[in-house]
Amino acid sequence: MKFKIDLKIFLITFLFFMTSQIKIYITMMICAILHELGHLIMGIILGMKPEKLEIIPIGIRITFKLNIKDINKKVKKANKLEIKKILIAIAGPAINILLIIISATTKINIIAKINFIYANLLLAIINLVPIYPLDGGRILKGIITIFKGKQKGEQTINIISIISTIITTIIGTIAVINNKNIAIIFFIIYIWAIVIKENKKYKNRKIIYELLEKNY
Structure with missing residues (x-):
């Protein structure tokens, strides 16, 4: 399995520290990280092998890694791999929701509990927004691809x-004005970067x- 570190993590850490x-x-x-472990566990359960791990x-x-057998097994206008992608995408936010429930029912420091619940709630909501390649976007793209085909799935999700x-x-800007949380600013910039790239x-x-x- 390949391993990679995005050096921007040190810049972001410095900004939050300052x-x-x-x-x-x-x-x-x-x-x-716990969110991504949800993806990893689901992938392993579905018989998929991790190919690359990046710290971002x-x-x-x-x-x-893609399994040729999954690609060859048709499911409506897609294949079995698309089903697995949807399940893997769902697993991440599901872990965050599970952690919220566990935290809410556990007797720990109230401030630590609130911060942990807030972080997991924010991650779950953010990742379920239908923006590709966030989990919500992957889930929606997968569903559209299964019923309408790959080309239609890509066009619609774009x-x-x-x-x-x-x-x-717009919502994030309002939240920044009210809460003065630079994490939201960073998230907005990150989202625009990946959407433009996709x-x-x-x-x-x-x-x-x-x-x-044209050729056909």
């Missing part, structure tokens, strides 16, 4: 991701789809 919000960042990182500014990111990012930016990828794939259609 703004006296390092405890918030550490709590968020712990919850984000918002936790860790795990990618799995549009929904842009609209959702604009709405999230949009470029989609446009490149769209050109290929159009060329293939």
